[in-house]
Amino acid sequence: MSGTHPFRDRTAIAGIGRTDYSKNSGVSTLTLALRAIRAALDDAGLATSDVDGVACHRVGDSVQATIVAQSLGIKDVRFHLDLFGGGSQSAWTVGLAAQAVAAGVADCIVCWRSINARSGFRMGGTGRAAPDSIEFQYQSPYWFATPPQQFAMYGRAYMDKYGVTSEDLGRVAISQREFATLNPRAMMQAPLSMDDYLESRMIVEPFRLFDCCLETDAAVAVVITSTERARTLRQRPVLVSSAACGGGHTLYSNGREDLSTSGAAQLAPRLFDAAEMSPSDIDVAELYDAFTPLVLLQLEDYGFAAKGEGAALVAAGSTSLGGSLPVNTHGGHLSEGYVHGLNHLAEAVDQLRGDAGPRQTVGAEVALVTGQPGYVAGTSSALILRADK
Amino acid sequence: MNIKRPIPITDLDSVDWWSAVSRHEFVCARCSDCNVWRWPARAICGACGSMTWEWQELTGNGTIASWIVNRHGFGGAFPLPSTVVLVRLAEQDDLLLPGGWAGSADGVDLSVGLSVVVGFEDIESETGDSDHAVLSWGPRHG
Numbered sequence: 001m002s003g004t005h006p007f008r009d010r011t012a013i014a015g016i017g018r019t020d021y022s023k024n025s026g027v028s029t030l031t032l033a034l035r036a037i038r039a040a041l042d043d044a045g046l047a048t049s050d051v052d053g054v055a056c057h058r059v060g061d062s063v064q065a066t067i068v069a070q071s072l073g074i075k076d077v078r079f080h081l082d083l084f085g086g087g088s089q090s091a092w093t094v095g096l097a098a099q100a101v102a103a104g105v106a107d108c109i110v111c112w113r114s115i116n117a118r119s120g121f122r123m124g125g126t127g128r129a130a131p132d133s134i135e136f137q138y139q140s141p142y143w144f145a146t147p148p149q150q151f152a153m154y155g156r157a158y159m160d161k162y163g164v165t166s167e168d169l170g171r172v173a174i175s176q177r178e179f180a181t182l183n184p185r186a187m188m189q190a191p192l193s194m195d196d197y198l199e200s201r202m203i204v205e206p207f208r209l210f211d212c213c214l215e216t217d218a219a220v221a222v223v224i225t226s227t228e229r230a231r232t233l234r235q236r237p238v239l240v241s242s243a244a245c246g247g248g249h250t251l252y253s254n255g256r257e258d259l260s261t262s263g264a265a266q267l268a269p270r271l272f273d274a275a276e277m278s279p280s281d282i283d284v285a286e287l288y289d290a291f292t293p294l295v296l297l298q299l300e301d302y303g304f305a306a307k308g309e310g311a312a313l314v315a316a317g318s319t320s321l322g323g324s325l326p327v328n329t330h331g332g333h334l335s336e337g338y339v340h341g342l343n344h345l346a347e348a349v350d351q352l353r354g355d356a357g358p359r360q361t362v363g364a365e366v367a368l369v370t371g372q373p374g375y376v377a378g379t380s381s382a383l384i385l386r387a388d389k
Numbered sequence: 390m391n392i393k394r395p396i397p398i399t400d401l402d403s404v405d406w407w408s409a410v411s412r413h414e415f416v417c418a419r420c421s422d423c424n425v426w427r428w429p430a431r432a433i434c435g436a437c438g439s440m441t442w443e444w445q446e447l448t449g450n451g452t453i454a455s456w457i458v459n460r461h462g463f464g465g466a467f468p469l470p471s472t473v474v475l476v477r478l479a480e481q482d483d484l485l486l487p488g489g490w491a492g493s494a495d496g497v498d499l500s501v502g503l504s505v506v507v508g509f510e511d512i513e514s515e516t517g518d519s520d521h522a523v524l525s526w527g528p529r530h531g
Contacts, residue, residue, distance in 0.1 A: 138486065153457050157455040160501045
């Protein structure tokens with residue numbers, strides 16, 4: 001390590017806000033975004049007039065950032081970002097906003113994700129156009145179009161290489177459901193048994209229903225400002241210790257030979273180095289979980305387990321409530337709801353503030369929050385956050 | 390219900406590749422300077438940066454890298470069951486192409502590493518023309 005990284009702990013998350021989670025919000029993605037932002041500003045003790053930057057990621061399924069800025073009454077937008085991409089970009093939206101604050105470009109940036117992912121634009125198929133990706137034309141003629149299919153293609157290769165079983169995937173879903181039963185916000189509250197998991201219907205082999213995330217109408221927002229300013233506000237600041245993106249090759253572009261690792265393995269060393277931390281410093285991990293095997297993959301690629309050993313870590317209970325590394329303590333996309341990575345960030349903030357109630361990780365000081373690990377966009381992103389001393 | 394395959398939506402970088410497939414020719418872009426294959430076609434070599442390249446014929450041989458079996462119709466969009474394979478081409482380990490499977494619809498005859506050979510399936514457009522084709526892989530014997 002060569003001294004303090006210039007970005008480390010300079011910025012903070014000063015507030016978080018969520019809308020209700022539902023299958024039919026009945027309102028626009030603009031209204032959802034504004035509700036979540038209003039809640040995040042209230043949480044921080046800030047006014048709309050304090051906001052001078054806006055940032056979101058989207059895939060043509062949500063309101064533009066500048067429209068949100070206009071709606072908030074921001075007359076002079078000092079930072080705006082409309083990052084194209086799915087969940088792989090979720091941590092990078094926030095990372096770029098934090099870097100902009102650290103660089104003095106803006107003072108107070110709201111970041112959000114707003115989607116009517118069940119009633120409007122369903123990732124699972126209906127109501128959407130083809131993704132803006134040159135690779136899609138090589139998939140769609142084979143009825144190979146939706147995220148469950150694309151991740152099943154990766155998932156089988158990963159399972160085959162390391163002997164991962166359906167029961168291994170089931171344990172991920174069950175562990176996260178146990179957390180969800182302690183989370184009043186979670187869409188899925190009923191306990192899940194291994195029999196329930198194994199008897200759930202096949203969606204696309206090797207994935208069963210409970211390997212797949214939910215589709216949710218919701219928005220989640222966070223407020224990024226300088227650490228100094230955050231310390232004057234209402235909540236205990238959660239510091240952004242590091243942010244990184246990495247990787248780049250998708251399943252289908254020239255350059256990826258091994259389908260069992262991800263861009264997360266490439267960005268992880270940079271992420272930990274910039275925070276001056278190692279995987280053993282992480283107290284709680286909110287890992288992007290569009291589908292169950294992504295949790296196992298990331299446990300390995302972020303250095304918590306050797307390749308092929310992620311399933312053993314889950315089977316040992318390490319990632320469950322009371323384990324050494326609780327993972328997806330809100331229930332994740334599998335059981336809390338699907339807000340494209342931003343609900344993972346909000347949960348990490350709750351954990352680091354000590355506000356997570358019965359699902360609180362005792363003594364949590366440092367959290368890892370990840371974006372989807374690089375399928376199908378290629379790149380991935382992640383944040384290390386820590387509670388202010 | 391007979392669900393027609395979607396017609397490929399080509400772009401200016403890919404239209405020649407799809408035209409070749411419609412003639413049952415299997416080609417790939419290859420750098421004229423460093424001979425690295427690249428997929429999908431694009432104007433620059435990611436290995437050496439050269440802008441000089443040409444279409445070259447492939448052997449059509451590969452191995453199964455992975456596959457999926459559709460069991461849910463996603464709103465009636467897919468026939469069930471139907472299998473999609475991901476094939477690693479013999480020419481280069483990082484060339485991975487999705488395609489149809491000419492074998493069992495439920496993929497019971499597939500395994501990772503299985504040797505396969507390319508084939509083609511003609512598809513009809515809405516107007517009844519059959520000037521499009523897609524890849525249809527099958528087992529390679531011997």
